[in-house]
Amino acid sequence: MQTQKSYEKTETGMLYLVPTPIGNLEDMTFRAIRMLKEADLIAAEDTRNTQKLLNHFEIQTSQISFHEHNSNERTPKLIERMIAGETIAQVSDAGMPSISDPGVDLVKAAIEAGIAVVPLPGANAALPALIASGISPQPFYFHGFLPRKKKDLHTELETLNKRQETIIFYESPHRLKALLEQIEKVMGPDRKIVLARELTKRYEEFIRGTVSEVSEWAQAEQIRGEFCVILEGNAHPILDQEIAEWQNWSVKEHVEKLMESDGLNSKQAIKEVSILREQPKRDIYSEYHEI
Structure with missing residues (x-):
């Protein structure tokens, strides 16, 4: 067990986690x-990028590069300097350190060494996108970047499909279309989704709609900019133990059982069945009415 009083004077230095603007x-x-x-x-992910920020605010503090490729080498040296009494500010290229960026290893090492780790509040992409999405902001689940390989992505989305919370992803422009295709395949076309593009920058844009609508938009657009994706949670997740209950039912039986057990009309029950089975409502409607 460890207790940290962030502003008590100590013989060692401190580690400050300093968020930087994501565009503005x-x-x-x-x-x-x-x-x-x-x-x-200043321990910076890219010293050239951070120098532009320092120049703008007339900050003359020296920098050292600290990123995922040199963190194993640099972390012990930075810890030694803080033990010797120096204060180090750690920054990523944009937003919060450690959130889909380098920093977590340095934080862990500092805590193990008894060095105070002090976070500063500030700019990030996830929360501004969430609160402006129009999708329920709480509870939410932050996932960050998804796997690159198609098979791994599909598997991860199947796992995430069981979550009821609003889900937050980060995605690059060249992978967005493929992501939307997989979300529609795994989670269905009717889930609400919002794309927040280039947050805080001149071309900030929100694209709101269903998965199928937004996927159709993406196919027709030349995708540019970094995206924060806000996806509605699954209101009716299918837990593994629940699958056997209805997997042998016909669609007609499934709809009728929901109407009877939950007191729903046919339209409501068809919608619920489409969510549970992850099939378009029109297909459930057609099969129920034997069209």
């Missing part, structure tokens, strides 16, 4: 600017 420099906080000025060293 006005989102840099006064406190973040002050901490970058007061730190003895």
Whole structure:
């Protein structure tokens, strides 16, 4: 067990986790600017990118590169410097350190060494996209980037399809269409989804609709910019133990049983069955009415 009082004076230095703007420099906080000025060293994901930020705010603190390819080598050295009394500010290229960015290994090592780790609030893509999506903001599940390989992506989406919370993804422009195709295949066409593109930047855009509508939009567009994807949770997740209950029923039997047990009319029951079976409502309607 460990207790940290962030602002008590200690013999060691401290690690500050400093968020940086994701596109709009006005989102840099006064406190973040002050901490970058007061730190003895800035550990930056890309020193060239961070230097532009430092120049804009007239910050002269020295930098050292710290990213996923050199974190094993750099982490012990940074810990030594903080044990010796130096204060280090860690930044990623944009947004919160450690969230789909380098930083978590340094945080763990600092905690193990008894060094105070102090997070600053600030810019990130996930929460602004969530609160402007129009989809229920809580509870939510942040997933970040999905697997690149198609088979792994499909498997991961099948697992996520059991979650009732709103789900947040990050996605790059060249993979967005494939992601939407897989979401429609695994989770169905009617789930609500929002694409938040280029948040805080000049071309910020929100695309809201069902999975099928947004997928159709993506196929017709030349996709540019980084995306935060907000996906409605599954209101009726199929748990493994529940599958056997209805998998041998016909669609007509399934609809009728829901009408009887839940007091639904046929339209409502057809909608519920389409969600449970992950099939379009029109197909369930046709089979129920034997069209």
